[in-house]
Amino acid sequence: MIRTAASALAALALTLPLAAQEAPAPNAASPGEIVAAATPQDWTRIAPDDLLVMVLAPAADGTARDVVIQLMPPPFSQGWVDNIRTLARAGWYDGISINRVQDNYVVQWGDPNHDNPEADGPAKPLPEGLRVMEEGDYVHVIRAAGPDEDNIILWHPKPDLVDSYAGSATFDKGWPIGIEIADRTKVLRRWPVHCYGMVGVGRGYSPDAGSGAELYTVIGHAPRHLDRNIALVGRVVEGIEHLSSLPRGKGALGFYEDPAKRIPIRSIRIASDLPASEQPRFEYLSTESEAFGRYAEARANRRDPFFIAPAGGADICNIPVPVRRVIPAGE
């Protein structure tokens, strides 16, 4: 990396020692090579009911801008996830906009007239049936032990890796999770964490906990101070570049001062509500698989040819869980 692609490939062929070309050490594989070599059984399909397809207005040059979001599975944030499905099925998101793009922080979308003293019209009424959420669900998150907790896989690039925020961190069913551990084994609490591309629920001041009508995604260094202060509900699995490359807002907190700069959202749909032929299909590399363990270890100890000094560790947000689009056979 950090040079032209073509020459990097050329250099790869030229600089690998002969011994390595003949019998490459298993550990010399790059994280990408390990993912590419994973078997079909190492991948887990994402249910179409857990995928949101957000269609933005096309870019100025006509480029289509679709963003696919995976909703978070139980046990986290399910009240907000339910609300998001209700809002999507009611068509409520259609016609709202991206109103805020703050560099190295978040892109945020919602009804620009909601809770806005400078609104040019009334706020959009919310549909019936939304659950009223409480902050306890993200502040206290999942306590104590239970059958679900027994399944936590504790994976560390090195045994004594700690997380600056949660004390420790792991992956669970495809998601990055902060965990508070006592006595080296007892899980006190665990919660999803704010890595690049994670999607959360905008809210006002406590005790407002947000409904799911206002959402944001992370487009910079992981703002982990937001963990346990906001409900995380998912992550972008395709099209984040349509959000991360938007012009930054010039107002406070990156809001667009000029309403004309807002990016219209044409629709947000649950994939399972789309015609079968239009449903995107995705799968993630199972974080409980042996392949993921090797991938994560390689992220923490890069031994592919560009690297000279493997780090010996990694933070959880620098080990992004591989997600890929499934191309149906015959298409």
Next chain:
Amino acid sequence: MIRTAASALAALALTLPLAAQEAPAPNAASPGEIVAAATPQDWTRIAPDDLLVMVLAPAADGTARDVVIQLMPPPFSQGWVDNIRTLARAGWYDGISINRVQDNYVVQWGDPNHDNPEADGPAKPLPEGLRVMEEGDYVHVIRAAGPDEDNIILWHPKPDLVDSYAGSATFDKGWPIGIEIADRTKVLRRWPVHCYGMVGVGRGYSPDAGSGAELYTVIGHAPRHLDRNIALVGRVVEGIEHLSSLPRGKGALGFYEDPAKRIPIRSIRIASDLPASEQPRFEYLSTESEAFGRYAEARANRRDPFFIAPAGGADICNIPVPVRRVIPAGE
């Protein structure tokens, strides 16, 4: 945050408890408020010889795009920094381009015909007088103790904070530094780290260590696995949004496949070489100041009104060193 700015300010006034309004606890200040309250003595001027002004071609809508980079001070990477000054003074950078924009990773600029099998012309000859650099300077970095090491300020949001990559981390003369410590006190090695906005030197495969003609900056989650594998030479202190919001390249590693997508660089100049009236002036919040200590502590333990659950820790790249433009008196 995570809502409209105007309503957030309104809510601030409404939701602070009366006691807090009458006698706000010192710790209730936000990081931004602590920085705003720092005294002039807490700020350190950046020498104009340490500032680079990179002028990109204007955006499609005519917006000027200037990026200001602070070069790294001794003891790190000074050979490359010398080369960068040589290249800037020779006008060598004028007319090169941004060739690579990889989402959640880096923006990279250089001579597109350098080391490129698909070049449409010869590579641009480098000026005389460049130092030939060796990788040992970033792999082994600064060893052992010495008068300079005695001045390291070890700052931690909590006493047992560790860094997933270096073992520990600190700030030194305004820069984020990874440190390897033995016996809790002895510094074995230390090195600058890849946080958002840091600028490094593109290189080929080892033993190539790059010259400084090819540069990149971080536009995503801190790619700390690059630490000690590439020479870091500075950081963007203004205008990163002109880089981070560029369209992502569709080729391998984010290179632009279509040469027409490259963004021309009109010039890169050392600020001290510009006419006095055009020299930008910047200062950073001294990382050795008491104000910085309080700022960093507040980043790790957010107690301003939006927050419910302070994290109790932070990673070094989530404590960006405040840098601001100085507006000369009377202008």
